[in-house]
Amino acid sequence: MLFHLDEDLLALQEVARDVALERVGPHAALVDEEGVFPQESVDALVAAELHAVSIPEAYGGQGVSLLGSVVVAEQVARVCATSQQVTGANELFAIPLLLAASEEQKQRWLRPVADGSCLGAFALSEREAGSDVAAMRTRAVRDGDGWVLRGTKTWITNAGQAGVYVVFAVTDPDAGGRGISAFVVEARDEGMSFGALERKMGLKGSPTREVTFDDLRLPADRLVGAEGQGLRIALGTLDRTRAVVAGQAVGIAQGALDLALDYTRTRHQFGQPVASFQGVQFMLADMETAVRASRLLAYAAAEAAEVGADDMSLAGAAAKCFASDTAMSVTTDAVQLLGGAGYTRDFPAERMMRDAKITQIYEGTNQIQRIVIARALTR
Structure with a gap:
């Protein structure tokens, strides 16, 4: 492409x-x-x-x-x-x-x-503040020239493996979304602990844990941007990284399509390759069309974010939503095309199907993406 x-x-x-x-x-x-x-x-x-x-x-x-x-x-x-x-x-x-x-x-x-000497992590979500980011309860309270951080973040990728974390916390409880600020926490800081690994459907080797901050003290230079800018920073980040999630979803879908093509070309039934049957060909054609469309949406979203286009939020939401739905449908169809083999762990189709599901959920569920798109259109 x-x-x-x-x-x-x-x-x-x-x-x-x-x-x-x-x-x-x-x-x-x-x-x-x-x-x-x-x-x-x-x-x-x-x-x-x-x-x-x-x-x-x-x-x-x-x-x-x-x-x-x-x-x-x-x-x-x-x-x-x-x-x-x-x-x-x-x-x-x-x-x-x-x-x-x-x-x-x-x-x-x-x-x-x-330089690869440490991994990074992004700590935004909480059990009661997923899609409703402004409802977070993690607090950062001023203490002299610094801050004291208290609370728990959840669904944090690389928790326990990362060396540095961007953490979002409420610094002004009366200001709503404008009372959230961003901080950098280092793994060596005292007062940070991790929950057990989440037992996930897919992405099983990617560590996902809760992160708890128990009176973790931060110097003043850990505040990123101005106080109260945290929500704007978080949403600005997601406007950009949703294009990358779309790219991830395209990759999963393309991998599943590659596998389905190879399998249906080489497996024979009724004296001919499975790929020669029109019903199978139509499935493959729909899969290819959706993957191509998803890739173009992901590319367009990345370019919109790169230049700061007025519609970058809409572009990222549309790309993430469409590409992740495509990843789920294409991997499901790949399992179907492999038949019984697709339902076994001998082939990666079932792994791809499990991995695809999370792309419809994280960095904003696809229901939230549709809200973002609709609001942009009707504003």
Whole structure:
């Protein structure tokens, strides 16, 4: 798929595809089966400098556009969505800093993520504040020149593995959404603890835990941006990373389509390849059409975010919503096309189907995305 990709992005796509096939894919089944952290895959992505491509060169990164992040996400998720999720959280950490942090803060915390010496994490959600972000209860209370952080975040990717976390907390309970601020917490800070690993349907090797802050003291320089800007920073981040989630969903769907094509071409029934039957061909045609449309929406959303277009929120919501619905439908159809084999763990179709489901839920459920789209249209 060449549309929108210049020579540099095509080269990046090829490198990401090769690394994914040769050094990430071989570990995917074991990572899922045993629910283990994909260390070999993460090491391979770090070695190839594919673990946080959008961090600017000024902070030790590759300085690739958001579209480049989407391209890499697709290629990695095509073989292992877990590995893409782990490294994708680096950008969830980095973007809030790029949007609002001081130069000193960027140098201090983006460089270790860029060089691969630590992973990043993004701590926004809570048990009672998922889609309703402004209902969060985690508090940051002023204490002299610093802050004291109390509360619990949930569904946090890389919790326990990450070295740095962007944490959102209420600093002014009377100000509603305008009373939320963003902070950086380091893994070595005293007062942070982690819950047990969540027992998830998919992405089993991506560590997801609750993070609890028990009177964790933060110096003043941990505040990112101005006090009260946290919700704006969080939503601005998600406006951008939803394009990457769309890329992840496209990768999962493309991987499932690749598998279904290979299987139906080589399996014979009634004396001919399964792919020769019109009913199967129509399914494959619909799968291909949806994947192509999803890819273009993901690319368009990345470009809209890159230039700060007025419709970037709508574009990101539309891409994430359509691509994740496509990932779910295409992986389901892939399982169907493989028949009994698709229902076994001998083939990756069922893993892809389980992994696809979360793309419809995180970074805003698809119901929330439809609200974002509808509000943009009727505003």
